[in-house]
Amino acid sequence: MKVLILAIDRDNDFGVKAGVNGPVIGREKCLDAAVKLSLADPEDSDANTLFAAIKLYDELKRSGEFEDVEVALITGHPSVGVKSDLELSRQLEEVLKVFPADGVIPVTDGAEDEQIFPIISSKVPIISSRRVVVKQSPGIETTWYIIVRYLKELLSDPEASKVFVGIPGMIVLLFGLAKLISLRYPASTQIVSSVVTGFIMLLVGGYFFVKGFKLRPIQSIAKMISRGFITFIAGLTGLIVIGVGAIKVYLTIESIAESMIGGIPSNELIALLIYINALNFYFILGLGIIALGKIIQGYLRRNFHLWYYVTALLMLPGFWIVIDVVTRYANPFIKISTTEIATKVLLVGVDLVISILIGLKLKERIKNWAIRVPSL
Structure with missing residues (x-):
């Protein structure tokens, strides 16, 4: 039985980041592609996926369970969806022409890549699958670093910072002003609270309405x-x-x-x-x-x-x-x-x-x- 170890990169990180065009067939070529992506982006999980596929290839080669084993990488398109799936299907057909496998073992890094399993099974039987989960350091320092890093990325995006920082900040500011006014005029507490609540709902609702329907009123x-x-x-x-x-x-x-x-x-x-x-x-x-x-x-x-x-x-x-x-x-x-x-x-x-x-x-x-x- 001929078995194909198939690494899947649905959003084509290999092509975008490392300039590697799929399909990539053979252990040496796959190892070279994995090294290129690791150097281009050491934090990309797709490189680990390909390394895992190569490791599985070596294990099956040594075990001698199958008549022949091959490892390959197929890449999709940054526009994940129909376009990327059509590209993956085309590349899989090229791989099967070079190595006509009787079964395939897909290796992925998450549920997104696994969505093309029906496409694979329509061309060759899937005899097993492997999902690669990248291990992270459990230390508090690493966790804090990751949190700070993503917060910086969030604040650097103007649109995201408006939603996740600007709107909550505005709500806290308005409620703070309302609290100060109510201390000055205790009898107006309910009126001030209602006005502030209504104003917040109007602004927040208006913002999400405009963004949701992609309106540009100004x-x-x-x-x-x-x-x-x-x-x-x-x-x-x-x-x-x-x-x-x-x-x-x-x-x-x-x-x-x-x-x-x-x-x-x-x-x-x-x-x-x-x-x-x-x-x-x-x-x-x-x-x-x-x-x-x-x-x-x-x-x-x-x-x-x-x-x-x-x-x-x-x-x-x-x-x-x-x-x-x-x-x-x-x-x-x-x-x-x-x-x-x-x-x-x-x-x-x-x-x-x-x-x-x-x-x-x-x-x-x-x-x-x-x-x-x-x-x-």
Whole structure:
């Protein structure tokens, strides 16, 4: 029986650090590769894995249990996953062409390399396996050195230091300030604690949300300002109008409900319908300001999509009517006649048709205009 002792380097440390390209076949070549990696990075466990494979090769050679024994190294790719596994599979086929083994003994340094065992077993039976665990000094000095070393590496990485040092430091700082304020004003202890806790949750949650979705809010705002200052101002103004309108409606919801249904809403859903109906004006007004800013910016920059922004602005009255009718119709305390509904639907249809026709007409004219006049 021919047995292959196979050392596996899934992330190709041999290639990246020592310039050794796989596959490597034969004891002398494997020994040379292991020495090269040990010199390049004495702390890399892959070198120990290959030394262990060579040691196992020597033991099996001396024992004479098998007809023939060979040792080889296959290397993957730094991008661990499909790419590295395809490379390992290709190199294993090359090894088997040189040494057609009847069985293989994989030698690895952890569970990551063992993930390719199904690929190996699909080509040649696995008769055993060996995992190499590098021994560490149990002394306190060595443990302390390792801890300090990894802490230094952690602090040298700006992103990691923000998460593991910056955020905990900010939390401790804010709670310390809250404690000092509560000593000065004992009656405000609960308020200060709630404010600080909420502020911490807002900052930490916002940070992880931005990082998790890979958002770049500061860069996006800067890009928006540099590309279209008028659009930015109009957008900010529109959002302020919507936000202020939302606050005003919330604070005056009872008086609005009195005028609409003649009393206080009986449940939250009815109150929500009244709130949306009252907010409708501010919402459409804010969108109109945003669209108007787009139109002005598009006109100054000779933007071909100017017709699209004009069409959107013209459609806003129709949207206002739809929201108004739907929220009033869904409210059981408001009676709305069929004639009024039909009239509103007709107005919406007319608004949409006019908006689309004007938009299509503008599209053709602006297309020629944008070609004749160079962009600013």
